[in-house]
Amino acid sequence: MRRVSRFAATVAIAATLALTASACGESSTESNDNEGDKGPGIAFDVGGRDDHSFNESAATGADRAGEELGVTPEFQTARSGETNADRVQRLTALANEGYNPVIGVGYLYGDSIQQVAADFPDTTFGVVDAAPEGDNVYGMVFAEHEVSYLAGVAAALKSETGRVGFIGGVDNPLIQKFQAGFVQGVTETDPDIDVEVDYLYADDDRGFADPAKASEKANAMLGRDVDVIYTAAGSSGSGSVEQVAAVEGAWAIGVDSDQYQQPGLAEYQDSILTSGVKRVDVAVEDLITAVHNGEAPSGVHEYTLAEDGVELSTSGGFIDDIQGDIDAATQRIIDGETTVSDTP
Amino acid sequence: MKAGGFLTEERREKLVLGGAAPLLALVTAMAITSLVMLLTGDNPFTAFSVMLDFGIKSDSQVWILNKAIPYYLSAVAVAIGFRMNLFNIGVDGQYRVAAFFAAVVGGALSLPGFVQIPVILLVAMVCGGIWAGIAGYLKATRGVSEVITTIMLNFIAGSLIAYFLKEGRLAEREGNIVHTPDIPGSSHFFEFATSVQPIHGTVLLALLIGVAYWFVLSRTRFGFDLRAVGRSESAAEASGVSVTRTVVTAMLLSGAVAGLVGMPTLLNESGNYGNDFPEGLGFTGIAIALLGRNHAIGMGFAALLWAFLERTGTQLEFEGFDQEIVGVMQGIIVLSVVVAYELVRRWGVRRQQRLVGEKLARARKSDNDQAEVSA
Structure with a gap:
């Protein structure tokens, strides 16, 4: 029994020490006296800066703003499988170092931004794809379903086999917006076309950083005579594009950035029909410029088709022949004639 | 339990061996990570001091404890x-x-x-x-x-x-x-x-x-x-x-x-x-x-x-620095731990064999001595 009590005593002492030690010493916030003028700090979602997709778009916007205003943006990258604590830490560290605005790229930053923003009232926080609350928080959300509708129209008009496909990275509400718009666009253009829908992961943010899995899914779809594939899966998308490029006459539709213009995808660009572009770059650039000029915005703004917040890219000229139909569909959405559903 | 047996020789040896393995692993891991950083053109000493400096801040302590x-x-x-x-x-x-x-x-x-x-x-x-x-x-x-x-x-x-x-x-x-x-x-x-x-x-x-x-x-x-x-x-x-x-x-x-x-x-x-x-x-x-x-x-x-x-x-x-260096460090630590434990275990076994051998030899020698005396 004596051993037991000695062990218990050791544990108790260790615990007490640990708990009291935790409260002492200088905190990292105290030892920092930055003025909040270091320029923008960007925290990426998984996939990182070079995901050929929306992280990259945010980075482009920040770089552009940085060049114009003469500031250097700081970029930080998330790992797969992070917890809220990791995100809170990253944002706190950025704000603490004096970066302003601090921008979280991706809906996962919604909660953590709200939490951190309360601790740094003088810093402006921006978040892409989420709508948190707070006086110094600016939420940038996009009408992905509207641009996906246009992608659906293009897919329906370009498909030879009468089968098109949608691949989503993770089966969550954000990606379902892409799916809903795309399916509606296809069926309203040509009700006879089959749309296959598949997701890489049901519930795991690895879906945005797993090109191998996207390549597998795309390969299976191509095998079933699908000839246009729309992939909304962050950096996983490159796997799908690569598969499609290997098949004569098949088209890939990109997402977030204009993937035809991506240097990393240059060798497949002849197979990239178009991209459903989210102007994350414009949103980020505007936010940085506004903060620099002392006019920090707050609230939530939805970037829609009507204000060019989302758009269908035309580079490569592959959809020039159907541009009339695309413009007509765009006009119908802007006029409110067509209401695009944001849930499947 | 034997009286005053907290630090018998065996126990002490067990403690030393138990402490040697993780220490050896950590030192090896730090050495390899430093090498990796040197190869990629970073200064490992700056990295370690940044980590230590930031890691012992009070808010870091709380974060670390909660995360653990x-x-x-x-x-x-x-x-x-x-x-x-x-x-x-x-x-x-x-x-x-x-x-x-x-x-x-x-x-x-x-x-x-x-x-x-x-x-x-x-x-x-x-x-x-x-x-x-x-x-x-x-x-x-x-x-x-x-x-x-x-x-x-x-x-x-x-x-x-x-x-x-x-x-x-x-x-x-x-x-x-x-x-x-x-x-x-x-x-x-x-x-x-x-x-x-x-x-x-x-x-x-x-x-x-x-x-x-x-x-x-x-x-x-x-x-x-x-x-x-x-x-x-x-x-x-x-x-x-x-x-x-x-x-x-x-x-x-x-x-x-x-x-x-x-x-x-x-x-x-x-x-x-x-x-x-x-x-x-x-x-x-x-x-x-x-x-x-x-x-x-x-x-x-x-x-x-x-x-x-x-x-x-x-x-x-x-x-x-690239934050991936932390992932590298974690991987190397686990690898070195597995290797170090095995090395220390083998060393311990050899040491035990030697000690037992010496004991046996001593015992035989005293047996012989006794035999000579009685002869």
Whole structure:
């Protein structure tokens, strides 16, 4: 029994020490006296800066703003499988170092931004794809379903086999917006076309950083005579594009950035029909410029088709022949004639 | 216990050997990481000093402690299996299923906190136990390798949660996040206030589990049976231990502890299970159990070290280092630990052989001396 009590005593002492030690010493916030003028700090979602997709778009916007205003943006990258604590830490560290605005790229930053923003009232926080609350928080959300509708129209008009496909990275509400718009666009253009829908992961943010899995899914779809594939899966998308490029006459539709213009995808660009572009770059650039000029915005703004917040890219000229139909569909959405559903 | 036996020679040697291995591993890991940094043109000394500087700040301490809680629980869950040669890779699936259903039950009830918190914990432990029990049952009755079944059950867990985690089923939607209904504030776990962020009260849960783990494994009949089965199934069976029963019980216990892994996040942070709930803690647990050598205190240090590395990795990025260096460091540490333990074990065995040999030689010599005297 004596051993037991000695062990218990050791544990108790260790615990007490640990708990009291935790409260002492200088905190990292105290030892920092930055003025909040270091320029923008960007925290990426998984996939990182070079995901050929929306992280990259945010980075482009920040770089552009940085060049114009003469500031250097700081970029930080998330790992797969992070917890809220990791995100809170990253944002706190950025704000603490004096970066302003601090921008979280991706809906996962919604909660953590709200939490951190309360601790740094003088810093402006921006978040892409989420709508948190707070006086110094600016939420940038996009009408992905509207641009996906246009992608659906293009897919329906370009498909030879009468089968098109949608691949989503993770089966969550954000990606379902892409799916809903795309399916509606296809069926309203040509009700006879089959749309296959598949997701890489049901519930795991690895879906945005797993090109191998996207390549597998795309390969299976191509095998079933699908000839246009729309992939909304962050950096996983490159796997799908690569598969499609290997098949004569098949088209890939990109997402977030204009993937035809991506240097990393240059060798497949002849197979990239178009991209459903989210102007994350414009949103980020505007936010940085506004903060620099002392006019920090707050609230939530939805970037829609009507204000060019989302758009269908035309580079490569592959959809020039159907541009009339695309413009007509765009006009119908802007006029409110067509209401695009944001849930499947 | 022998009087004054706390530091007999054997015990001291055991302590020295026990301390030598992790120390050797850490030094090796730091040396290799420094080499990697030198090769990529970074200064390792700046990196280490940045990490140390930032890691000992008071808010860092709290963050590290809080972050280590689920890691420790996860490591204990894995270690229970390890001690009897069961490789429970399914801790990941077990804690997610457990946390999900615990969150659903917690969100549906509104009992007073002192009733509801134990209910939530119990649901989590039962769900985790059931999920692991499936693998245990298959292993015991059909001889199916638990490595295969637990991996498969991880995937099934993911799909099961994804099925129920939909608006209109067991979850509600809030912007781009889908999550289970919020657990009432009264049922959140308590916190210890400090001068910076509060420390999660679930740290006590982890301590309790750590003590229970140590006690059950080294001070009970069941723990002895379990370790005996781990050493040699046939020998254990021959001496009257029911291997099937031990396997199933160990899996159930491992699963029940795994069920608690999600609780610090659920009850101290998020208050619900959503598509932003952390994943992969079960795999981190494997690394930490290896690093801590399945030892109740060793795993505690390992969990803290892991959290320390993650805390300081972000800071490295500000100094122009790639934060991937932390991942490299974690990987190298685990590898060096495995290698170092084996080296130290071999060295210990050789030393013991030599000592025993010397003792025998001395004994024979004195026998000879006596023989000469009597002759």
